[in-house]
Amino acid sequence: MSIVKRDEVKLEETWNLEDLFKTEDEFENAIEEAKKDADSIEAEFKGKIQTSESAAGVIAAYEKLYEKLIPISTYANLALNVDQTNSDAQMRSAKVGQVYGAIGAKLSFIQSELLMLDESVLLQISSAQPGYQRYIKNLLKQKAHQLHPEAEKALAAFSTTFNAPYGLYNTTKLVDMKFPDFEVNGRNYPLSYNLFEGDWELENDRDIRRTAFDAFSSKLREYQHTTAKTYDTHLKIEKTESDLRGYSSIFDFLLEPQEVDRSLYNRQIDLIMSELAPHMRRYAKLLQKVHGLEEMTFADLKISLDPDFEPTITIEESRKYMKDGLAVMGEDYSKMLDRSFDERWIDFAQNEGKSTGAFCSSPYGYHPYVLISWTSRMNEVFVLAHELGHAGHFYLANAEQNVYNARPSLYFIEAPSTMNEMLMANHLLKNSEDARFKRWVISTIISRTYYHNFVTHLLEAAYQRKVYEIIDAGDSVNAQRLNELKRGVLEEFWGDTVILNEGAELTWMRQPHYYMGLYPYTYSAGLTISTQVANRILNEGETAVADWIDVLKMGGTKTPVELAKHAGVDITTEQPLRDTIAYIGSLIDQLEQLTAQLQQ
Template sequence: MEEIKKTKTRDEIDEKYKWRIEKVYKDIEAWETDFNRLKEFQPKISVLSGKLSDGKKLLEFYKLDEEASRILEKLFIYAHQRSDEDTTNTTFQTLKSRIDAYLSEFKSAAAFFVPEILSLPEEDIKKEVENVPELKLYEFALKDILKAKPYTLSKREEELLASVSDCLEAPGNIFNMLSNADISFPKIIDEDGKEAELTEVKYSNFIKSKNREVRKNAFNALFNTYSNYKNTFAQTLSASIKNFVFQSKVRHYKNSMEYSLKPNDIPLSVYDNVIETVNNNLKASLHRYVDVKKKLLKLDEIHMYDLYVPVVDTPKDHIEFERAVQIAKEGLKPLGKEYLDIFDSGIKDGWIDVFENKGKRGGAYSFGCYDSMPYVLLNYNYEINDVSTLVHEMGHSIHSYYSRKTQPFIYASYTLFCAEVASTTNECLLINHLINTEEDENKKLYFINQQLEQIRTTVFRQVMFAEFEKITHESIENGKPLSAEDFCKIWHDLNVKYFGPDMIVDKEIDMEWSRIPHFYSDFYVYQYATGYAAANSFSSMILKGGEPAVKKYKEFLKSGGSDYPIDILKKGGVDMATPKPLEDTIDTFNKLLDMLDKD
C-alpha cells in the first residue's frame, strides 16, 4: 500500500527554502523594543494638531509620521509573516493581534492631518512650501490632498458621514453573510458517480470537469440555488449602489463613476474607452473564440457551462523548485542582466518562503516594507502553474524593490491601478517564452489555451462586469429602481452580446450577477482589464524594442506613487488614456486564437 505523503512541519523544511525574516528582527525581544519605542510617537504627533498652518510644524509632522510609520511597517510585516509561517503558533498570533490593534490606534492619533490640511487656504500652504524648502519634497502629496477640497464637507457633515459608515457598508456585509454563511447548495453526482457536496470553492472544479453532465448539473444547482434568493440579492445590490450614488451626490461629484475614478486622477474616458474598445472587437475575437472552443470540444451546441472546460489537458510534469527558477529566468531574460541579477539575489538572499508546511497560510503573496527586503510567500507544488506564480509574485517584489530604492518613503508605494502591471508583465513574458520554445505540440497548445483563457477572464469577462456596473449605476442615478428581473435581464443581454450567436445563453446564467463580490466595491473590476492591457503592452515593447524599451519599463518600476497612475504608465511608454493598449491585447488574443485554430 502506497504511503500517504504527509505535509512537513516547519522545522522539517530546509532553511534554504525559508524566507529570512530574522533580517527584520533577530528575535521577539528586538520586536518588543521597537514596539515600545513606537508608542512614544503618538503624543508627539497628537500635539501638532491645530498647528499645521506653520510650515515648520507641517515638516515636523511629516518627519515624525515617517519615522513612526517605518517602525510600524517593520513591526507589522514581522508579526504577520511569522504568523503566516504557522497559523497555529499562538505566540505569533498574539504579536499579530497586538500590532493590528495598535495600527488603528496610531491611525486615529494622526487622523487630524488630512482634515486640517483641507481646512487651510491653498495659497497659505503654497507660501509655507516656499518658506520651508524641505517641504518641496511633499508638494505632490499636499497637492493630492488639496485636490479633494471641492468634495470635502464641513467638519460636522464629515463627522456625520463617518458616524454612519457602518450602515453604508451594511449591504456588502449582508451579501457576504448570505453568500458565504447562509446559502447551502444541493449535492450533485461527481465524475466517479458518487454523491458530492457542492460549494462555491468546489464549483470551480466541477465547472472544468471533462464530464459534461457533471458541469451542467453543478451549473444548474448553483444558479438555481441563487435564484431562490434573487429578491434579497437584488435589494442588497440595489442598496449598495444607492449608498455609493448617495455619497457621490453629497460630495458634489458629477456622478458615481467620477467619485470612484477622480481621486486617482483617472479620466472617465478611460473607463468608457475600455468598454467601447472591447465592444468593437467582440465579433472578431470573443465570438470567434466561442466558435473555436465549440469545434475543439466537438459539441453540437455550446452552453455557458462549457466555457471553463480546458480544450487541452494539463501537462503533468514534476518541476523541482531549482528548475522552476531556471525556467523563470529564461522567460524573463528579455528584461536584461540587471533585472535577472535582482531576481537571483532574491532567491539567494532569502526573499522567498517556498514550500507548504503544517499550519502555513495558503496561496501566495508579495510583502515587505521600505526598510526590509521584499518577501514572497509561496506554497510551491512542482507544477507549471507554480512557475507562473513565482514570476508573478517576483514581479510584485522587484517592482517594490525598484520603487523603494528610487523613491523617498512617502512615494514608495504604488496604487492599485499600477499594482498588477509588473506581475502580469512577467507572466506575459513567461508564457510567450513557453509557447515559443515548447516542442511538444500538446503542451504548446496547452500554453496557448492558458493565455487565451487568462485574457478571456481578465479582460473580456471583467469588462462585461464593468459594463454591468455602468448600466446599473446610471439607472439608479437617473431615478430608475432595479428589481431582480431588471438585474437578470441586464445580465442576460450582456452575455448574449459578449458571447455571440453560437453560445446558448442558458437562463440559469441570468443570476450570475448575484454572486460577484466585486460589485460591492464600485468601479473596481475595470482595473483588471487595464492592468492586463498595460502589462501586455510592456511585454510586447520589451520583446520588440530590447534595451531602450527595458529602460523605459524600469522608469515605470522606479516611479512608485510619485505621480498619478496614468502619468506613471505614460512615462513608461503605455498611454492608458488611449484605446491602443487594449487593442494590442485583443490583437494578442486573436494571434493566439489563430495558433489554436489551425484548421
C-alpha cells in the same frame, strides 16, 4: 482531492508572517506604540498647523506613523485571508479595524488644518521637499470636497463600519457558505469555492464540469439576497460620501484617485465589448469544435483547448519557470524571485476558509506576500508570474520611494502583473517549435491572460458600470436586478455563440473587486499597456527592459499616462487598445491554423 483544515497543510507551502511580527505580543506592542504616536501627533500639532514649518512637521510625523501602521494591518489581513474561519484571526482583524478608525478620527484634523492654509504655503513645502509633492498634490485636489473638520472626524470614526460590507461579503462567501459534495455517475466529488474555480471549472470531463457548475450555482443562489443586500449597502455608502463631498457623479468620485478621466474608463469598456467580442466568439466556437460539444455553454468557457497535453508541475518546478521566463528582467529581479521561494513569501496551500483567487500584498518596509491556491496545473505558472509581477513592482518602488509615493494609480496597478504573463508566454513560445506545444501556450495566453483580464474582469466592469448608473440616479439594487444586469452583459458579449446556463447570472456574487471601487476595468487597462511594452521588449531588448524597470521604480510619482509614456505607450489615444484587441485576434487566428494543422 479533499479540503483540509489550515493546521493540516505543510508549513513549507505557507507564507512566513513572522517577518512582520515574530509573536503576538510583538504585534500587540506595535498597536500600543502606534496609538501613543497618534496621541503625540495630536498633542503637538492639533490647532497649531499655521506655518510651512508646522505643516511640514506634521506631514513628516504622520509619514512615520503610517509606516508603523502598515505591518499591523497587513499582519491581521493576511492571517485572516488564509483562514476566514479562524476565530482568533477574525477578532484580530476586527480589533485592527477599530484601532484604525480611532486613529483616523483622532488625526483627521491634519488634512482639515492643512487645507485651511493658503495654497502657496503648501506649494512652498512641495517645492522644498519633492518627496511630499504627490501628497500635497492629492491633498489640494480634495480642497473642493473637504467637509467641516467635525464631519471629517465623524466619517473617519465610522471607517470600520463603512468597510463592513466587504467583511460581511467574505464571511458569507468563505465561512457560512458550505458546499455539499456533488455526484456524477455514482461517484462523489468535494466542492468548495477554491476547488470549483481552481479545478472543476477547468475540468475536461463534461459531465463533471457541468454538474459542478450546477451544484456551485445552487449554493450561490441560496445566499443571493444576503449578498445583494450587502453589496447595495456598500454602494449606498459610496454614493452618500460622493454626494456629501459634492462630486457630480459617483464615477468622478471613484476615478479621481486613479488620476484618469471618465473617457479612459468608458473607452476601455466600450471598445472591448464591441470589438473583442467577435474574436472571443470565434475562440468559443473553436473550443466547442475541438471538444465535440453539441452546444457551448457558459460552464464550458474555461476548459483547455488541449487538456490532454497540459502537464502538471510541482511548486519547485514552477520556480524554474519563473527564473527562466522572467530572466529578461535582469539579475536583481531574479534574486527577488529566489527570495520569494526561499524566504516563504508565497502561500501555496489549499485549505478550508482560504480566500479565493490570488493576490499580492506589498507592505511598505517589508517584502511582498503572495497568496495562491496551488492546483499543480501548468496554467498556475501564469497566475504565479502575474502575482510576482505585483511583488517585483513594489519590491522596486518601495525601495526607491517614500511611503506617500510608492503606490501608483489603480489604473496602472495591473500593468506589471500582466507584463510578467506576457514575458512568460514569449519565453515559452521562443523555446519550442513543436506545433502542439505552441498551440497550448497560445491557448493559455487566451484562456488565462486575456480571458481573465480582458473578458472576465471587463465583463465585470461593464456590469459594474450599469450598477453605478442605477445608484447614481438614486435608485437601489437587489438580487433580481443584479442577476438581470449580469445576464444582459453576458448575452451582449457572447451573443448566440454561448448558451448561458442557469446560474451564469450569479457570477456577480463571486468577485470581491466590486468592493474596491472601479477596479475591474483596470485589468484590461494594465494589460493593454503591458501587451505593447512586451512587444517593445521583444523587438528592442534591453533598452525597453531598462525603461520598464525605471517605470516600476517610479511608483506613484507619475500619473498613469506619464508612466505609460515613459514605457513607450501613449494611452491618451485608443490606438494601444485597438492594437491589443487586434493582437488577441491574431492569436486566435494562430490557434485555428495550428488546430487545423494538428488535425490533418
